[in-house]
Amino acid sequence: MNYGKEKIAVYRTYASSLEGVRTIPESSFDGRDNTLFGLDVRVQVDGEAFLPSFSEGDNSMVVATDSMKNFVLHQAGEYDGATIEGFLEFVGSQFLDTYSQMESIQMSADEIPFEERDVPGENDFEDSGLVFRQSHNESAFGEIYLDRSEDGPVIADHISGVTDIELVKVKGSSFTDYVQDEYTTLPEREDRALHITLDIFWTYAESADALGTDPERYVPAEQVRDIAQVVFHEVDSNSIQDLIYQIGLRVLERFPQLESVSFEANNRTWIQERDLDGDAKVLKEPPRPTGFQQFSMDHSDLEEMSE
Structure with a gap:
């Protein structure tokens, strides 16, 4: 028994940069500025309090999925981290802290990737810093499962990809x-x-x-x-x-x-x-x-x- 909202498109400009990652011989990647941070988010919540909405048509404990969408979009402005997984953990924890009838939550997201475009500079082409195009190549993925505990929300399971x-x-x-x-x-x-x-x-x-x-x-x-x-x-x-x-x-x-x-x-x-x-x-x-x-x-x- 669960329900939720999917295909929540979230776009955040000038999110925190991902800095200080360890470099490896196979990759030139050493960080991400997150000037444009895009995610396709899915929220799934569980809790016995939601059973009457299925069995009796009683919606008194139901958080509308449209409200879930608005909640996610609001939290995108509050998150000060730099990763998909960090965002999912942050938003999921906020859900559990806000709605006591939610016993656990599964948050997942596919990156909506963007590529910064080159423009002519003083001596050569350089990154625009302003203009991006959406990429239809590979994208990052994250999924975080959170449960309640006496000390607050805890990660019960996770996967990155x-x-x-x-x-x-x-x-x-x-x-x-x-x-x-x-x-x-x-x-x-x-x-x-x-x-x-x-x-x-x-x-x-x-x-x-x-x-x-x-x-x-x-x-x-x-x-x-x-x-x-x-x-x-x-x-x-x-x-x-x-x-x-x-x-x-x-x-x-x-x-x-x-x-x-x-x-x-x-x-x-x-x-x-x-x-x-x-x-x-x-x-x-x-x-x-x-x-x-x-x-x-x-x-x-x-x-x-x-x-």
């Missing part, structure tokens, strides 16, 4: 040595152009690290994205399964504060239409259906690789 990564590697990937039987029509490929989409999610050993109050222990989605593309560049993988495992190992190696990392990948690999001179090929879209891969791993996988 980056979704809709789309990458193509034009050579250096293969798919061979799989089961061959009467149902097999797919030819083995020693060197293929590999096209994938990828969602990556992670949890922290200490949930407070997800909020970004200690920037050195916060894992930015941009750095995880960059690890994925660097490993894709470096590794000659024999399958998408092999690829995401290698990405997971690198993420856990770079961020020991994480508890786990998980993946959902989708195979969008193009079909070869013509083989031209050298490495050149003509490719076409694959037919439906498409394959997918899911995998979760933790530091025990990293320890096994080091033995």
